[in-house]
Amino acid sequence: MSQVDRATASAAANVGAGNWKGLGMWAWMLFRIAGVVLVLYLFAHIGVISTGRAAGADTMNDVFNLFDKTLFVLLDLLLVWAVLFHGLNGVRIVLMDLGLGIHHHKAVFWVCMAVAVVCFAVFAYSAFGFIRDQGGGLL
Amino acid sequence: MKAEVLTQSKGGVWAWLFQRITAVLLIIGFTSHLISTHIQAIGELNYRNIETRLGSAFFVVMDVMLLAAVLYHALNGVRMVVLDYWCAARSRRTALAVFLWVVGLAAFAYGLWALWPWITG
Numbered sequence: 001m002s003q004v005d006r007a008t009a010s011a012a013a014n015v016g017a018g019n020w021k022g023l024g025m026w027a028w029m030l031f032r033i034a035g036v037v038l039v040l041y042l043f044a045h046i047g048v049i050s051t052g053r054a055a056g057a058d059t060m061n062d063v064f065n066l067f068d069k070t071l072f073v074l075l076d077l078l079l080v081w082a083v084l085f086h087g088l089n090g091v092r093i094v095l096m097d098l099g100l101g102i103h104h105h106k107a108v109f110w111v112c113m114a115v116a117v118v119c120f121a122v123f124a125y126s127a128f129g130f131i132r133d134q135g136g137g138l139l
Numbered sequence: 140m141k142a143e144v145l146t147q148s149k150g151g152v153w154a155w156l157f158q159r160i161t162a163v164l165l166i167i168g169f170t171s172h173l174i175s176t177h178i179q180a181i182g183e184l185n186y187r188n189i190e191t192r193l194g195s196a197f198f199v200v201m202d203v204m205l206l207a208a209v210l211y212h213a214l215n216g217v218r219m220v221v222l223d224y225w226c227a228a229r230s231r232r233t234a235l236a237v238f239l240w241v242v243g244l245a246a247f248a249y250g251l252w253a254l255w256p257w258i259t260g
Contacts, residue, residue: 032220039213046206046246049189050253057186064184080177083169090162097159126178134182 027089027109034086041079070131071138080123081116088112149222154215161212168205193257206250214239 052060066072092112095101101108150158175198180188192198218239222232 035213035216036220039217042209042213043246046250046253050249052186052189053253053256061185067184068182076177080173083173087166087169091166094159094162123173123177126181130181 023106023109027092030085031089034082037079037082038086041082068130068134069139070134070136073127073131077124077127080127081120084116084119085113088116149226150215150219154218158212158215161208161215164204164208165212168201168208171201172205190257190260193254194260199258202254203251206254207247210243210246210250214243 048060048063051063067076089109089112092105092108095108096105175192176184180192193202218235221235227235
């Protein structure tokens with residue numbers, strides 16, 4: 001591989017990540033962090049749901065009662081934000097890959113984020129209503 | 140330019156395509172999943188609640204589809220992260236892919252095993 005080929009290949013390999021500056025960098029970083037968090041949650045989720053069969057209904061219900069505590073509802077809300085950010089930024093990526101809105105990519109990003117914020121508000125309303133109705137401490 | 144970028148993608152064109160297809164499935168699936176668990180059934184999640192939900196064919200199809208799609212999407216994502224920091228030889232990249240497929244299929248089988256009593260009622 002010549003020097004020029006190498007430069008072309010490395011430039012092309014960087015296309016998906018965008019430039020290492022500005023809004024695109026932050027969007028990419030948060031997208032990746034949220035993605036890794038969601039992978040870890042996925043396996044935890046499979047583990048928790050499998051307690052129903054592996055350990056029985058009573059054990060599973062005990063675990064779910066723990067998840068109803070304020071601390072876990074707040075953690076759940078963080079998870080909802082990770083899903084919404086990763087999902088809506090992902091919508092932007094799919095749109096760009098389809099060639100839609102490339103010339104307005106920043107506007108597309110902010111519209112996606114606006115949708116994420118509105119959806120988050122709905123989940124936050126639901127979560128805080130639940131926390132209030134339930135009362136009690138953090139754990 | 141675009142074709143050039145695609146053929147030079149480290150992950151492969153099919154993986155790129157499937158990552159997009161599963162992304163669209165996950166957007167649809169999670170909308171349903173999160174509304175039903177975190178808004179409609181908030182605070183009511185328990186063994187019986189899941190049993191009731193999985194009594195409907197819609198949620199059985201939705202949950203099994205979500206399990207398969209999310210595992211593919213998550214593990215292919217892990218593969219892309221690893222390839223970004225660890226540009227290994229082709230044989231090791233294949234080993235990574237095979238390893239992740241084994242993990243994914245095992246997790247799918249385990250998840251299906253866990254859901255089975257609810258699905259069969």
